[in-house]
C-alpha cells in the first residue's frame with residue numbers, strides 16, 4: 268500500500284475554464300477520494316428578486332450563466348407565465364425553441380472543443396470552436412447578442428425572425444451539417460480518443476439514478492431523462508426522442524452530446540417548417556401571485572426554477588437547481604478509483620458549469 | 627505593433643463571472659478572432675504570464691485567489707478587466723456576495739466594456755495592454771518599479 272497524499276486541484280488550473288476546487292486524496296497514482304469545495308463564483312443573485320421588478324429580473328436570470336443563458340431566461344419566463352396564466356403566442360413558443368436549440372448547439376460545440384483540448388487535441392478544439400461561430404453568428408443576427416441574447420421576455424419574445432431569415436438559417440444549417448458530421452466522426456471513431464475515454468469514469472445506471480444525475484450524464488448511463496420529453500413550450504408539437512447511450516463512461520457522455528447536435532439541427536428544422544405566423548408577445552398586466560416549478564432542459568441537463576410571488580412587483584423567492592449541482596455527486600463517484608492523469612477528462616465529461624451551480 | 631518585441635502570454639481567471647465573458651475570452655483564441663497572431667498564448671501558469679485577463683466581479687472567496695495569482699505573475703505585468711462585472715460588479719453589483727470590480731483587490735490597467743464583452747473589444751483591450759506592458763518594461767529597465 269502506498270502513502271496517502273492530498274493534491275489540491277483548482278481553483279485556478281489549466282484545464283478549468285472556471286474555478287472549482289477538488290482535494291484529491293491519492294494513493295500512489297490512484298484517486299481514492301475527491302472532495303469538492305465551491306463558492307469561488309457565488310454572487311447571490313437569487314436575492315436580487317427583492318430589488319428588481321419581476322419583468323426586469325429576466326436579465327438577471329439570463330446572466331445566471333453565459334453559456335446556457337437563453338434557456339435560463341425561458342425557464343424563468345415560463346414560470347412567471349404559468350403563475351399569471353399567460354398563454355404566449357405560438358410563434359413566440361417556436362422562436363424560443365429555435366433559440367434554445369441554437370444555445371444547445373453552441374454549448375455542445377464549446378464543450379466538445381474543451382474536451383478535445385483536455386486530451387491534447389488542439390486542432391479538434393479549434394475545429395469545434397470554428398463551427399460554433401456559425402451558431403453564434405445566427406444568434407447575433409437574430410437577437411443582437413452572441414452569448415447573452417436578451418430576446419426572451421415575460422409574455423413572449425422581444426424580437427421576431429423574418430420568414431426569409433428563417434429560410435436562410437435553415438439553409439445555413441444544412442450546409443454546415445457535413446462539417447459537423449466530419450468532426451463527429453473524429454470524436455466517435457478516433458482510436459486515441461477511444462483509448463482516453465472508453466471505460467474511464469464509469470457511472471452505472473443504478474448509481475446515476477440514485478445520485479440524481481441529469482442530462483447527458485444520465486443519458487450516457489442509459490437513463491432516458493430529458494425535460495424536453497415533458498413537452499414544454501412548442502416541444503409538444505415537435506417530433507423528439509432523447510439520445511440514450513448505455514456505457515456510463517466518458518465515451519458514452521461524449522457520444523450523447525455529439526448525437527444531440529444532430530437532434531438539435533433536426534428540431535430547428537422542424538420548428539422552422541412548422542413556424543406559425545402571428546404575434547410574438549402578449550401584454551402582461553398585474554403581478555404574479557402564487558408559486559411554480561419550471562422545468563426545462565439545459566445543454567447540461569434539467570434545470571428547475573422555483574418562483575414564488577405574492578402579488579407585488581418583487582418576487583418573494585427565486586430558486587434555481589442547476590444541472591451541474593445535480594451531477595457533482597455523480598462526478599465524485601466517477602473520480603473515486605480513477606488514475607490521476609484521467610482527472611481532467613472525467614471532470615470535463617460532466618460538462619461542469621460552475622457559473623450556474625454557484626450563481 | 628512594431629514596438630512589440632516579445633510574445634506576451636495571457637492568464638485568464640474567472641473571479642465570479644457568469645461565463646459569458648469567459649467564453650468570449652476563449653473565443654478570441656480560436657480561428658475566427660485568433661489573438662495568437664499577436665504572439666499571444668493562453669497559459670495556465672501564472673509564472674509564465676504577462677497579461678492577467680480577469681472576468682467577473684470580486685467576491686469574498688475569489689479575492690484571495692485573485693490576489694494570489696496576481697502576486698505570482700512576474701513584473702512587468704498588466705491587468706485587463708473584461709466585462710462590466712469586472713469593472714464595477716455590473717448587473718451583480720448589488721448582490722450580497724459581490725465586493726465590486728477587480729480594482730477593489732488589484733490594480734487594473736485596461737477595462738473592456740460590454741455585457742458580454744465582444745471578442746473585438748477584448749482584442750482591442752489586449753492590444754492596448756500590450757503597449758502598457760511595453761512602457762512598464764522600459765520603466766523597469768531604467769530601474770523604476772511599475773505597479
Ligand code: SF4
Nearest residue numbers: 643644646709711741
Ligand atoms: S459582464 Fe455580463 S456577460 Fe460578462 S460576466 Fe458579467 S454578467 Fe456575464
